[in-house]
Amino acid sequence: MSDSTSVPTSPTIAAPRATLPADHVWQRHTLTQKLLRFTVWLLIALAVVQSMRYIEIIPEFLYDAPDQMSDMLGRMWPIDWAYYASDVQAGLIETLHIATLGTLLSIVLAIPFGLMVASNLTKNRALNVFARIVLVASRSVNSLVWALLFLAIFGPGPVAGTLAIAFRSIGFVGKMVGETIEQMPRGPIEALQASGAGKFSEIWYGYWPQLRPAFMSIILLRWDINVRESAVLGIVGAGGVGMVLDTALNLFQWPRVATVLVSIFAIVIVTEVAVTQIRKRVL
Incomplete structure (x- = not known):
């Protein structure tokens, strides 16, 4: 039987606490x-x-x-539902076409600027600054102002509205794409670079698989926004249901104005629900 040697342990010494003066008053913010x-x-x-x-x-x-509000609402009632089939329905369909084509065109125009603005993908500082200026300029000009500019070139109609939606969306889509690329992990990209992959292969096999979910979400969100913006472009003559609303307002046809407003509200709700369901089920 061996004797066990006990090692004396030293008592734990507590760190002295800082003592405050008795008359000290705690304050949340300094002077x-x-x-x-x-x-x-x-x-x-x-x-x-x-x-x-x-x-x-x-x-x-x-x-x-x-x-005045009560008087205007009284003039809008009852709603002229017969006006929907004759004019409002065609205006809503044209509005959806403007929003859809404008969004697709903005994708084609925005992707190059989104790639150039990402500093980790495009190392040229001049190209970064140029792309950022273009994207900022696109977002700075309202869609109605873009519509007025294209109206002077192409005349009244949905062509001006489509181009206005496209040029307004370039800044949003390009900025989101560039920021998403800059936040990507570098592991897959460095592996492709180490294997000697070219720039196109680096983008297609390294960046695109990581960008795809966010890119689809960005496009759906922008399309939803463009449907709302397209609904008012007709007020300046750029096509869509806004032209129907402007005509009814100018002729003081308040029941028809109510029909257009309810229809716009309904189509906005439908697109919101559709985008939400697509993002849940597909992305």
């Missing part, structure tokens, strides 16, 4: 942070006051607004 927060809120308040001064709100119109 500098408080001054900065106060400055931000002050600037926001000044911006709101300055904006209200330039908007020139007329109080009499605000007081009268509920009565």
